[in-house]
Amino acid sequence: MRIAALLAAALLLTQPGSAAAKAQAAEPAAACVPVDGTPTDGAAAQDGRQKEWPVHFGFGHAPSAEEIAAWDIDVRPDGTGLPTGGGTVASGAAVYAATCSVCHGATGVEGPYNILVGRQPGDAFPFADDPTQPKTIGSYWPYATTLFDYIRRAMPPETPGALSNDEVYGLTAYLLHLNEIVPEEIQLNRESLPQVVMPAVDRFRVHER
Amino acid sequence: MNDNQTINRAGLISRRKLITAATATAGVALTRTADGRVVQTTAQNVPETPEDPTKVPGATSSVIGGRSPFEQPERILTSERGARTPLQDLYGMITPSGLHFERHHGGVPQIDPDRHNLLIHGMVERPLKLSLRELKRFPAVSRICFLECAGNLYWYGREENTPGDICGMTSQSEWTGVLLSTLFREVGIEPKATWFLAEGADAAVMTRSIPMSKGWDDAMIAYAQNGEAIRPEQGYPMRLLLPGWEGNTSIKWLRRIEVADAPFMTREETARYTEVYTDGTAHMFSFVMNARSIITFPAYPNRLQPGWVEIRGLAWSGRGKIQRVDISTDSGHSWASAQLQPPVLSKAHTRFRHLWQWNGAETQILSRSVDESGYVQPTGPELVKMRGRPDTSYHLNPITAWTVRRDGAVVFRVEDLWQGVG
Numbered sequence: 001m002r003i004a005a006l007l008a009a010a011l012l013l014t015q016p017g018s019a020a021a022k023a024q025a026a027e028p029a030a031a032c033v034p035v036d037g038t039p040t041d042g043a044a045a046q047d048g049r050q051k052e053w054p055v056h057f058g059f060g061h062a063p064s065a066e067e068i069a070a071w072d073i074d075v076r077p078d079g080t081g082l083p084t085g086g087g088t089v090a091s092g093a094a095v096y097a098a099t100c101s102v103c104h105g106a107t108g109v110e111g112p113y114n115i116l117v118g119r120q121p122g123d124a125f126p127f128a129d130d131p132t133q134p135k136t137i138g139s140y141w142p143y144a145t146t147l148f149d150y151i152r153r154a155m156p157p158e159t160p161g162a163l164s165n166d167e168v169y170g171l172t173a174y175l176l177h178l179n180e181i182v183p184e185e186i187q188l189n190r191e192s193l194p195q196v197v198m199p200a201v202d203r204f205r206v207h208e209r
Numbered sequence: 210m211n212d213n214q215t216i217n218r219a220g221l222i223s224r225r226k227l228i229t230a231a232t233a234t235a236g237v238a239l240t241r242t243a244d245g246r247v248v249q250t251t252a253q254n255v256p257e258t259p260e261d262p263t264k265v266p267g268a269t270s271s272v273i274g275g276r277s278p279f280e281q282p283e284r285i286l287t288s289e290r291g292a293r294t295p296l297q298d299l300y301g302m303i304t305p306s307g308l309h310f311e312r313h314h315g316g317v318p319q320i321d322p323d324r325h326n327l328l329i330h331g332m333v334e335r336p337l338k339l340s341l342r343e344l345k346r347f348p349a350v351s352r353i354c355f356l357e358c359a360g361n362l363y364w365y366g367r368e369e370n371t372p373g374d375i376c377g378m379t380s381q382s383e384w385t386g387v388l389l390s391t392l393f394r395e396v397g398i399e400p401k402a403t404w405f406l407a408e409g410a411d412a413a414v415m416t417r418s419i420p421m422s423k424g425w426d427d428a429m430i431a432y433a434q435n436g437e438a439i440r441p442e443q444g445y446p447m448r449l450l451l452p453g454w455e456g457n458t459s460i461k462w463l464r465r466i467e468v469a470d471a472p473f474m475t476r477e478e479t480a481r482y483t484e485v486y487t488d489g490t491a492h493m494f495s496f497v498m499n500a501r502s503i504i505t506f507p508a509y510p511n512r513l514q515p516g517w518v519e520i521r522g523l524a525w526s527g528r529g530k531i532q533r534v535d536i537s538t539d540s541g542h543s544w545a546s547a548q549l550q551p552p553v554l555s556k557a558h559t560r561f562r563h564l565w566q567w568n569g570a571e572t573q574i575l576s577r578s579v580d581e582s583g584y585v586q587p588t589g590p591e592l593v594k595m596r597g598r599p600d601t602s603y604h605l606n607p608i609t610a611w612t613v614r615r616d617g618a619v620v621f622r623v624e625d626l627w628q629g630v631g
Contacts, residue, residue, distance in 0.1 A: 060338055
């Protein structure tokens with residue numbers, strides 16, 4: 001069970017990168033040329049002008065490490081960007097009751113806004129057949145790190161960004177537990193969160209354009 | 210085009226009629242706007258209209274112009290987070306900035322341009338922070354293109370839908386700004402970079418992952434729209450603009466670009482803006498908006514009289530230029546090519562027209578666009594076969610039909626294809 005989880009975690013770590021690598025196989029490193037065969041009136045018109053441009057215009061300034069860190073809040077599936085700290089199901093339950101339940105209901109299924117909690121029997125994926133099925137975290141979200149990233153940047157709507165990192169870890173643990181994805185005793189932190197494998201991860205495909 | 214319509218679909222009395230009434234009495238009228246607010250319309254903002262304008266001097270010069278008080282097109286408010294372009298009220302190919310559709314996830318932020326910066330970092334040789342003023346010093350470029358929300362199909366299961374109700378989440382502007390390739394060149398991109406994250410300075414701190422190929426191709430950081438600064442609803446003071454791609458990826462109020470070697474899997478590209486298929490998969494990073502068209506006249510709520518009718522509409526494709534628009538006036542049995550109004554631009558709304566003599570019999574009129582890649586706008590049933598009956602309208606671009614009844618009434622042809630959409 002544990003090995004399977006780790007294997008799946010490894011899949012989770014490599015899948016987005018490999019999909020991206022496949023999509024970008026023919027990527028030129030640094031050339032202003034169209035690559036997808038579509039007309040590029042903008043870029044093409046610039047080509048001639050660029051020959052007369054300086055190597056660098058020199059506008060703007062080089063940001064300090066602190067300036068970058070202050071804005072660099074994203075969290076990726078491999079855990080890059082996760083802060084120190086941590087949270088538990090119990091700590092998250094308290095934050096949820098005080099902050100989130102007014103919109104998402106006492107246990108994440110009552111609404112009035114997005115239904116957060118619920119699994120499909122056998123982790124089926126019936127959404128194209130039955131549009132009434134809610135796309136919950138447990139039935140639809142492919143990456144657990146997305147939950148941390150989204151809560152921290154955009155929730156709650158009236159005071160976005162107000163939750164501490166520990167509170168966000170706790171909420172992530174609580175919501176993953178309500179969706180029967182992590183056990184009640186889970187300690188979520190920058191090491192454990194990227195190991196969580198979501199039920200729907202293998203359902204997603206990069207659309208071929 | 211709906212001048213004769215005194216009561217609109219929501220049962221609200223049109224502003225024009227009320228303003229006309231206010232003018233006639235030179236008094237005060239209460240007008241209900243599309244979002245349900247009641248506002249006072251007085252003779253102060255509707256000047257008295259002379260019987261003969263050649264017999265009295267006109268108004269003096271002004272520092273900023275406005276619309277004739279007799280013209281009051283408005284966006285179609287759908288929620289606190291969205292409003293659609295009234296496609297049926299517009300002419301030509303450009304959407305007036307104030308009627309460009311709106312869609313936001315944390316409200317429209319108020320941003321002081323002197324305190325707004327753009328940060329470019331990650332897999333770059335020289336991280337860079339730019340003020341608006343500094344961004345504007347780079348070589349600029351302008352282009353006309355459409356911007357369409359990924360989810361742009363609604364009908365609420367009723368016949369009484371205007372073109373704007375159905376697909377008013379598409380608009381077109383002339384955008385001016387700096388090509389992203391110009392900035393990539395400035396910062397130097399590491400060879401292994403394949404994706405970048407774009408992030409907004411709104412309350413949603415909206416983020417999407419974009420392939421570097423689009424950044425090198427025709428992506429732009431726009432600061433102007435139709436000759437003036439971008440409107441707040443469209444991303445003031447600067448936004449990402451990805452021609453032909455789903456609107457959500459053109460991050461508004463842009464403050465940060467992080468270059469990386471994999472997509473970031475943000476909420477808006479996983480839990481949202483993904484499409485389920487009948488084979489049990491969900492597609493992500495769909496990006497390109499496929500070819501679409503809509504007849505904007507005649508359409509609900511117009512009423513036709515037998516005789517000559519110029520059918521008018523818009524066609525567009527995220528893959529390039531519109532090559533052809535087919536029109537059927539006999540419920541899809543036969544098709545003829547519409548006239549395309551030059552210039553036909555890549556990834557741009559293209560106006561089409563087709564002259565038709567209506568004999569008074571009930572029929573259906575349809576439009577079908579074909580783009581230069583050969584893509585043909587699909588029918589609803591063709592889409593249902595692949596997509597099932599999903600609860601979102603992401604990337605649904607079916608042929609739309611209008612029924613012309615014998616009494617001249619024009620109504621939307623309801624197709625019960627998508628249970629949840631709308």
